[in-house]
Amino acid sequence: MKTSLMSELQHTLMLTLVSFVAFAMANEVHNPLSAHVEISAVQIYSGKPLPKPTKILVYDFAISPEDVQVDESQQIRLRHLIKGDENPQKVGENAVDELAKELVKSLKKTGIPVARAKDSVMPPADALLVKGAFLAVKEGDKAERVVMGMGAGSAEVKTKVEVNFKPAGDPVQVSAFQTDTTLANNVGAGVPIAAGANPAAVVAKSKVTDRKKTVSAYASKTADAAAKQITSTMAELGWIKLDSKGKVVP
Numbered sequence: 611m612k613t614s615l616m617s618e619l620q621h622t623l624m625l626t627l628v629s630f631v632a633f634a635m636a637n638e639v640h641n642p643l644s645a646h647v648e649i650s651a652v653q654i655y656s657g658k659p660l661p662k663p664t665k666i667l668v669y670d671f672a673i674s675p676e677d678v679q680v681d682e683s684q685q686i687r688l689r690h691l692i693k694g695d696e697n698p699q700k701v702g703e704n705a706v707d708e709l710a711k712e713l714v715k716s717l718k719k720t721g722i723p724v725a726r727a728k729d730s731v732m733p734p735a736d737a738l739l740v741k742g743a744f745l746a747v748k749e750g751d752k753a754e755r756v757v758m759g760m761g762a763g764s765a766e767v768k769t770k771v772e773v774n775f776k777p778a779g780d781p782v783q784v785s786a787f788q789t790d791t792t793l794a795n796n797v798g799a800g801v802p803i804a805a806g807a808n809p810a811a812v813v814a815k816s817k818v819t820d821r822k823k824t825v826s827a828y829a830s831k832t833a834d835a836a837a838k839q840i841t842s843t844m845a846e847l848g849w850i851k852l853d854s855k856g857k858v859v860p
Contacts, residue, residue: 645828646794647835651770654843655784660775662849663738666720667727668713671769672743673702679748701825705747705767708829713740716837719858720850735778740840742771745788749825764793767828771836773843785843791832 675698710726717724717740733739745768770788774781838856845852851859 644794645791645831647831648790648792649787649835649839650790651786651788652839653783653786654846655775655782657782660777660782660784660847661736663722663775664736665734666717666722666724666738666740667733668710668717668724669727669729669739669741670706670710671741673706673747674744675699675702677744677746678702678705679746679750701749702744702747705744705825705829708826709769709833712830712833713837716834717840719837720841720844721858721860722850733776735776737776738784738844739774739776739781740771741774742769742836744769747825747829765824765828767791767825767832769832769836771839773840784847785840787836787839789832789836791828791835 678698678701680698680701714724714726722738727733727739746766747768748766750765768788768790771786772783773785775784776782841850841852841858842856844850853859
């Protein structure tokens, strides 16, 4: 009788623990990642008036695999070992691509034509060149985020950005700054597990979803903040006008 009761209690505790972990992970997945971007070391051109750019060119930011930290708990998963997609070089390439795509998308709101560019191609005169480098790309640690919470194991993306105006002569730096994107809030409303759902399956699914979202989401947030800073500088230089909400006036 005692053995049976003990076994039942152990089974109940195990289900409770698994359900709690699944709940926490599902909660993190179903609530959008909340990231805070800090802009620092801002420098803005204050020389003679410059003509309005005719085009904005966004270059892939430089990155070194040494500055990329991957989630080791995901790195050892069989499917990532087979695909080879969970390594510093691949994670870095994805961050570079996501940042460039989002920068182009956000800067199009200025009304000036925007395109991605390569260093091997000479930029046209009167173009605005957006370049930079990743200082750090961290995937964080999924296990720490779930078990510890309160920001533990969070991802982080740091960059430095340089914006140059290219007249007929030498480029003129019009803006330079750094960004630091980190977790703002890791706690949200819970999402209960559906009746009859397999908690272990929920855990497995949430791990995959979180891995895909974290660094790309932070790179996207970084690009949005960088674009706002660049747009603000363009307004200060008289190239565009902004309304009271910071939106470009057509």
